[in-house]
Amino acid sequence: MTNKRLIVFLDSGDTLVDESSQEFDERGIVTRAELRPGAAEALLALHREGFTVCMVVDGEAESFRNVYTAHGLYDVPDAWVISELVGKQKPDKTMFLTAFEKLGLTPEDRSRVVMVGNNLKKDVAGANRMGLKSVWMDWSPRYFHTYEEADWVPDYTVSSPSELLPLMLTLEEKL
Ligand SMILES: [Mg+2]
Numbered sequence: 550m551t552n553k554r555l556i557v558f559l560d561s562g563d564t565l566v567d568e569s570s571q572e573f574d575e576r577g578i579v580t581r582a583e584l585r586p587g588a589a590e591a592l593l594a595l596h597r598e599g600f601t602v603c604m605v606v607d608g609e610a611e612s613f614r615n616v617y618t619a620h621g622l623y624d625v626p627d628a629w630v631i632s633e634l635v636g637k638q639k640p641d642k643t644m645f646l647t648a649f650e651k652l653g654l655t656p657e658d659r660s661r662v663v664m665v666g667n668n669l670k671k672d673v674a675g676a677n678r679m680g681l682k683s684v685w686m687d688w689s690p691r692y693f694h695t696y697e698e699a700d701w702v703p704d705y706t707v708s709s710p711s712e713l714l715p716l717m718l719t720l721e722e723k724l
Contacts, residue, residue, distance in 0.1 A: 553598065553599040553600045553601070553717075553721050554661050554721060554724050555600055555601075555661055555662075555663060555717055555720055555721045555724060556600070556601045556602075556603065556652065556654070556658070556661055556662045556663070557595055557600050557601065557602045557603070557662075557663055557665065557713075557717060558603050558604075558645070558648055558662060558663065558664040558665065558676070558681070559592070559602060559603070559604050559605065559626070559664075559665050559666070560604075560605065560606060560639075560664075560665060560666030560667060560668065560671075560672050560686070561604060561606045561608070561613065561616075562606070562607075562608070562667070563585075563667040563668075563686070563688065563689035563691060563692075564585075564588075564666050564667045564672075564686045564710075565584055565585060565588040565591075565592065565710060566583070566584055566585065566588070566616060567582065567583045567584065567585050568582070568689065568691060570582050570583035577609070578609055578611045578612050578615065579608070579609075579613075579615060579616055581615065581616065581619060582616045584620055585688070585709075585710055586709075586710070586711075587709060587710040587711040588710040589620055589621075589622060590710070590711070591710035591711060591713045591714060592625050592626070592710075593622075593625060594713075594714045595713065595714060595717060596626075598714065598717075598718070600717055600721075601627050601652060602625070602626045602627055603626060603627055603628045603629070603630060603648045603651065603652060604626045604628070604629045604630065604631075605630045605639065605644055605645065605648050605664065605666075606629070606630070606631055606632065607631075607632040607638040607639055607644075607671065608631065608632060608633065609631075609633045610629075610631045610633050613629065613631060628648065628651040628652055630644055630647045630648045630651060632644065635647050639666075639668070639671035639672060639675045640670065640671050640672075640674045640675030640678060641675070642675075642678065642679060644675065645664075645675060645676070645679045645681070649662075659679065659680040659681055660680075660724075661724055662681045662682065663676075663681060663682040663683070663684055663717070663720060664676035664679075664681050664682070664683055664684065665684040665686060665707075665713065666684075666685070666686060667685070667687070667688060667689050667691075667692065668692050668693070669685060669692070669693045669694075669696065669697075669701040669703070670692070670693055670697075670701065672685070673685050673701055673702070673703045674698065674700050674701045677700045677701075677703075677704075678700055682704045682705070682720065683703045683704045683705070684703060684704065684705045684706070684707060684713075684716065685703035685705070685706045685707070686707055686708070686710075687706050687707070687708050688708050688709070
């Protein structure tokens with residue numbers, strides 16, 4: 550049952566999934582990958598607590614289905630927005646607008662949407678440019694670790710999936 554106002558957009562690679570564990574087939578599809586410690590628990594807890602959760606992810610639909618089905622989590626999010634199907638990748642606004650459309654949100658809802666991701670250029674800047682709250686999952690050695698542009702600066706920074714539920718509960722109280 551959804552009873553929270555806050556809406557959580559989540560990245561996958563190096564946010565919930567450990568990208569270094571990914572195994573690929575000959576077509577470049579991810580066949581399996583490990584979740585980061587606490588990631589399954591965080592996703593399940595956000596859902597259980599009544600937050601609307603939308604995965605906003607760059608990659609192939611089959612890859613996400615493989616990985617999240619294997620962990621029993623594919624059907625936990627309320628929606629998936631996948632770049633292969635959208636035809637654009639984050640930080641392109643089309644990815645975020647597609648999520649709004651899938652969830653039936655309007656521009657007035659932007660203040661209650663938060664985007665969580667490890668990539669400053671894609672997730673944080675993408676969210677900031679849309680007027681969403683941004684949370685940087687600062688964990689992976691991959692990608693960027695300095696704010697190369699003014700709109701790469703996150704509203705909040707966490708390093709572990711276990712921090713997500715407490716942060717979202719705090720943000721919900723602030724709405
Ligand atoms: Mg990522």
